[in-house]
Amino acid sequence: MDVNNYLRTEVFPSTFCPGCGHGIILNALIRAIDDLKLDMRKMVFVSGIGCAGWITSPHIKADTMHTTHGRPLAFATGIKLANPELKVVVIAGDGDLASIGGNHLIHAARRNIDITTICANNSIYGMTGGQASPTTPEGAITLTTPEGSYYNPFDLCALVRGAGAGYVARATVYHARMLAKFIKDALSYDGFSFIDAVSTCPTQYGRRNSMSDPFEMLEWLKRNATTKEGEGKIVIKEWIASSAEK
Amino acid sequence: MPGYRTGGEEVLIQGNIACAEGAITAGCKFYAAYPITPASEIMNHLAKRMSEGFIQMEDEIASIASVIGASWAGKKAMTATSGPGFSLMQENIGYAAMTETPCVIVDVQRAGPSTGQATKVAQGDVFQSRFGSNGDYETIVLAPSSAQEMYDLTVEAFNMAERFRTPVILLADETIGRVREEAELGPRNVIDRKSEPTEEPFGEGSPMPSFGMGCNLLITGSTHDSKGYRRAQDAETQRWLSEKLRKKVEDHKKELFKYELINEEAENVFVSFGIEARACEEACRALDFGLLKLNTIFPFDFDEVSKLLEGKKAFVVELNYGQLAMLVRNCSDDVRSITKTNGEPMGPKEIIGEVKKWM
Numbered sequence: 001m002d003v004n005n006y007l008r009t010e011v012f013p014s015t016f017c018p019g020c021g022h023g024i025i026l027n028a029l030i031r032a033i034d035d036l037k038l039d040m041r042k043m044v045f046v047s048g049i050g051c052a053g054w055i056t057s058p059h060i061k062a063d064t065m066h067t068t069h070g071r072p073l074a075f076a077t078g079i080k081l082a083n084p085e086l087k088v089v090v091i092a093g094d095g096d097l098a099s100i101g102g103n104h105l106i107h108a109a110r111r112n113i114d115i116t117t118i119c120a121n122n123s124i125y126g127m128t129g130g131q132a133s134p135t136t137p138e139g140a141i142t143l144t145t146p147e148g149s150y151y152n153p154f155d156l157c158a159l160v161r162g163a164g165a166g167y168v169a170r171a172t173v174y175h176a177r178m179l180a181k182f183i184k185d186a187l188s189y190d191g192f193s194f195i196d197a198v199s200t201c202p203t204q205y206g207r208r209n210s211m212s213d214p215f216e217m218l219e220w221l222k223r224n225a226t227t228k229e230g231e232g233k234i235v236i237k238e239w240i241a242s243s244a245e246k
Numbered sequence: 247m248p249g250y251r252t253g254g255e256e257v258l259i260q261g262n263i264a265c266a267e268g269a270i271t272a273g274c275k276f277y278a279a280y281p282i283t284p285a286s287e288i289m290n291h292l293a294k295r296m297s298e299g300f301i302q303m304e305d306e307i308a309s310i311a312s313v314i315g316a317s318w319a320g321k322k323a324m325t326a327t328s329g330p331g332f333s334l335m336q337e338n339i340g341y342a343a344m345t346e347t348p349c350v351i352v353d354v355q356r357a358g359p360s361t362g363q364a365t366k367v368a369q370g371d372v373f374q375s376r377f378g379s380n381g382d383y384e385t386i387v388l389a390p391s392s393a394q395e396m397y398d399l400t401v402e403a404f405n406m407a408e409r410f411r412t413p414v415i416l417l418a419d420e421t422i423g424r425v426r427e428e429a430e431l432g433p434r435n436v437i438d439r440k441s442e443p444t445e446e447p448f449g450e451g452s453p454m455p456s457f458g459m460g461c462n463l464l465i466t467g468s469t470h471d472s473k474g475y476r477r478a479q480d481a482e483t484q485r486w487l488s489e490k491l492r493k494k495v496e497d498h499k500k501e502l503f504k505y506e507l508i509n510e511e512a513e514n515v516f517v518s519f520g521i522e523a524r525a526c527e528e529a530c531r532a533l534d535f536g537l538l539k540l541n542t543i544f545p546f547d548f549d550e551v552s553k554l555l556e557g558k559k560a561f562v563v564e565l566n567y568g569q570l571a572m573l574v575r576n577c578s579d580d581v582r583s584i585t586k587t588n589g590e591p592m593g594p595k596e597i598i599g600e601v602k603k604w605m
Contacts, residue, residue: 041458046315057466058475062462065315065465066467066468066476068337068341071308074308078317078319079318079319080319081298081312082299082316083319083458086457104304107304107308
């Protein structure tokens with residue numbers, strides 16, 4: 001597979017910082033689409049504002065809609081209802097989906113509308129300089145939590161499952177093949193599918209939390225990810241509602 | 247509700263329902279909204295009337311967002327709300343203007359600010375309908391003053407949205423939304439959506455493409471060139487784009503600015519819109535006044551209004567602290583502002599009483 005077939009190569013080099021994990025998410029998405037032989041002419045990629053808003057727009061060569069901050073799922077809902085033949089994919093950041101757009105996330109899950117949503121979750125507001133996000137781990141240093149974050153981060157998978165999504169999964173950009181496989185499963189799922197794609201931001205998150213080298217951030221994901229729940233680590237796995245629950 | 251379609255005969259109908267029927271006549275295939283008084287009758291009616299393409303969204307932000315998404319998916323789309331919901335919609339109205347998305351937004355105005363009085367009338371959203379979102383952009387704002395015009399101007403709003411690829415706002419008010427009166431709901435001239443593929447979706451006068459046509463559309467609220475590529479740092483693109491968005495409406499203001507002039511010989515002229523234009527019409531008969539009833543508020547044709555008011559005394563009547571009067575004062579030095587802001591309409595007798603204070 002040549003990923004360039006799926007990209008607007010004229011827009012490269014991308015705007016992402018060196019070591020950013022978001023490019024790995026784009027790669028995993030393209031691999032999943034290529035494996036499934038999906039028709040790119042019938043796909044729409046909807047994104048929000050911030051670094052994650054750039055993953056598919058302008059990079060991916062298909063219909064793309066770069067919307068307002070927090071609202072990509074609301075735009076996507078209109079697109080899908082107006083033309084159900086379109087395959088609609090939302091990619092947005094943790095600030096976008098879980099903070100300013102949190103209401104749209106739970107309602108899209110509740111409706112179980114056939115949209116695949118990927119949260120490029122780097123636990124930080126990268127583009128605006130590194131403020132705390134709703135998934136910033138407790139104790140992490142950010143511009144707005146100079147003494148460490150006081151609050152519990154959202155467990156987005158638990159949130160979206162609780163709201164009624166049929167397919168929910170989490171992988172990290174270290175586990176790139178697993179991420180591609182989960183995206184493939186999500187795209188094949190008939191209903192609302194959600195992937196928490198744990199990403200890395202060495203520029204705004206890593207350098208404030210003793211991981212300024214991109215490699216250190218990936219190592220950190222490797223050390224802290226597990227497939228078993230209840231260990232206090234990042235749980236990477238799929239949760240698929242049985243047809244009875246659907 | 248097929249009973250409403252009588253083909254030429256008048257039926258007794260509520261203003262809000264006439265608006266909903268106007269949307270159906272205009273070919274609206276997607277409607278999203280959130281419940282709010284006094285606009286809810288539009289969604290209640292369309293929930294029964296539309297077999298598909300109807301959705302109650304989680305809030306007004308999502309309503310306008312899904313309307314814009316549906317429009318790019320090839321469907322004519324509308325939402326309706328009142329003041330607080332209209333406030334929530336403003337960011338995405340700017341997005342619709344920036345991305346040149348045809349769509350219709352109905353604001354059935356109620357007394358404000360904030361929650362205000364949900365069941366009471368006001369006309370305080372005039373400037374919000376024009377300047378509500380950030381940055382420089384143009385909107386088309388139509389103001390119905392009867393159940394009939396709720397129907398006719400809704401169809402007109404869809405036609406203008408398609409022609410100019412822009413959001414069009416129907417600025418109604420609580421009384422016109424809820425009045426029950428006779429209206430004729432027959433077929434109208436409708437501009438259909440012609441989704442056409444293009445490599446330059448944002449050029450001067452580009453056709454409206456839609457998703458799924460193989461155009462690889464790049465739609466963004468960021469400053470973009472004619473193909474949709476972001477130009478977030480380039481001064482020339484920012485100048486070109488904002489000028490284009492302004493001029494495509496401004497250059498057509500002669501045809502967009504619609505009004506009715508009653509008793510044009512009169513030396514004294516009311517200038518009004520919505521429910522107050524109806525009250526002025528009554529007052530005219532008693533006073534031998536003229537009436538300039540605005541069906542379009544924006545784009546406001548200052549030259550035309552100046553010409554119409556030349557040598558006349560103007561009395562601007564509205565349910566706010568003089569928003570329309572502020573516009574009319576740019577057209578004449580002889581302008582009086584008659585206002586009321588207690589949540590109630592101003593009837594003909596009251597208007598006559600106010601006029602007599604000036605005479």
